[in-house]
Amino acid sequence: xxxxxxxxxxxxxxxxxxxxxxxxxxxxxxxxxxxxxxxxxxxxxxxxxxxxxxxxxxxxxxxxxxxxxxxxxxxxxxxxxxxxxxxxxxxxxxxxxxxxxxxxxxxxxxxxxxxxxxxxxxxxxxxxxxxxxxxxxxxxxxxxxxxxxxxxxxxxxxxxxxxxx
Amino acid sequence: xxxxxxxxxxxxxxxxxxxxxxxxxxxxxxxxxxxxxxxxxxxxxxxxxxxxxxxxxxxxxxxxxxxxxxxxxxxxxxxxxxxxxxxxxxxxxxxxxxxxxxxxxxxxxxxxxxxxxxxxxxxxxxxxxxxxxxxxxxxxxxxxxxxxxxxxxxxxxxxxxxxxxxxxxxxxxxxxxxxxxxxxxxxxx
Numbered sequence: 118x119x120x121x122x123x124x125x126x127x128x129x130x131x132x133x134x135x136x137x138x139x140x141x142x143x144x145x146x147x148x149x150x151x152x153x154x155x156x157x158x159x160x161x162x163x164x165x166x167x168x169x170x171x172x173x174x175x176x177x178x179x180x181x182x183x184x185x186x187x188x189x190x191x192x193x194x195x196x197x198x199x200x201x202x203x204x205x206x207x208x209x210x211x212x213x214x215x216x217x218x219x220x221x222x223x224x225x226x227x228x229x230x231x232x233x234x235x236x237x238x239x240x241x242x243x244x245x246x247x248x249x250x251x252x253x254x255x256x257x258x259x260x261x262x263x264x265x266x267x268x269x270x271x272x273x274x275x276x277x278x279x280x281x282x
Numbered sequence: 283x284x285x286x287x288x289x290x291x292x293x294x295x296x297x298x299x300x301x302x303x304x305x306x307x308x309x310x311x312x313x314x315x316x317x318x319x320x321x322x323x324x325x326x327x328x329x330x331x332x333x334x335x336x337x338x339x340x341x342x343x344x345x346x347x348x349x350x351x352x353x354x355x356x357x358x359x360x361x362x363x364x365x366x367x368x369x370x371x372x373x374x375x376x377x378x379x380x381x382x383x384x385x386x387x388x389x390x391x392x393x394x395x396x397x398x399x400x401x402x403x404x405x406x407x408x409x410x411x412x413x414x415x416x417x418x419x420x421x422x423x424x425x426x427x428x429x430x431x432x433x434x435x436x437x438x439x440x441x442x443x444x445x446x447x448x449x450x451x452x453x454x455x456x457x458x459x460x461x462x463x464x465x466x467x468x469x470x471x
Contacts, residue, residue, distance in 0.1 A: 158340060169327070171336055174302070175341045177461060180341045197327045201327035205454045
């Protein structure tokens with residue numbers, strides 16, 4: 118729970134005031150925290166691509182949005198990232214549970230893990246890779262950076278970082 | 283009545299509110315009829331007009347209208363569940379349902395066969411779902427905008443058909459910034 122608390126608090130410190138989530142076991146604690154947080158907007162949603170649209174609208178309304186999702190969600194969202202968020206230069210923070218990284222018990226998750234970073238590189242989305250607790254203190258600066266560059270940024274949280282939380 | 287005629291008829295309601303318009307011919311026709319800074323024209327991401335408008339309506343107090351199409355709603359149908367559960371009272375989804383993918387050559391959509399978007403929207407949890415003819419749409423949209431206590435989904439059943447107009451000549455950042463300026467969020471324009 119402490120890692121999840123730290124991540125949410127750094128995201129808020131970086132300016133995030135609008136959260137969406139598509140569920141993942143590794144994000145469960147963050148979702149619990151957000152459900153009880155009265156200072157920010159939070160909702161679960163059914164699909165990541167739709168989330169990109171909702172985040173775009175929230176940005177137009179002066180929010181800094183963040184979507185919590187598995188790395189599989191990037192695959193579901195490529196067109197909306199490119200032809201909406203990037204075309205109109207909209208900052209959105211992707212907080213990604215990086216399924217398929219070491220510690221992952223489900224072998225099939227490795228297939229999307231293999232291509233996740235390459236997709237993000239192809240999309241020219243800056244990445245912050247969090248493999249241990251000491252990486253977390255970069256989150257607020259990295260989050261604020263999204264606003265400066267008017268582009269999505271991706272924070273990847275490894276399986277082993279989140280599993281014991 | 284086709285989409286162009288309907289959009290023309292709706293100008294008195296649209297021009298005083300924030301509108302997010304579906305990609306392709308709907309946006310091009312709207313631009314051609316009466317370009318306004320408070321119209322957000324989509325240039326990509328088919329299916330997300332409903333979602334963009336929803337995110338905006340959750341972030342500000344002004345009325346927001348998403349102008350969507352049957353083909354685009356079919357592409358992002360889960361959005362109806364999100365709208366059904368989360369839409370605030372300042373949100374209206376207007377689905378212009380002509381049973382046709384107008385921008386890609388008027389191929390028929392499933393609403394021309396068995397799919398009934400009104401029943402889908404009700405099943406998804408949407409309140410105040412109105413299906414009406416094109417000619418009845420202005421009064422229903424007015425009702426939705428005047429009602430400060432409810433969100434609405436209006437399905438306007440019209441004929442297929444497009445008016446061929448030129449692509450929108452303004453760039454995406456200009457669309458973005460003048461739209462945000464109309465909300466009061468940009469001071470440098």
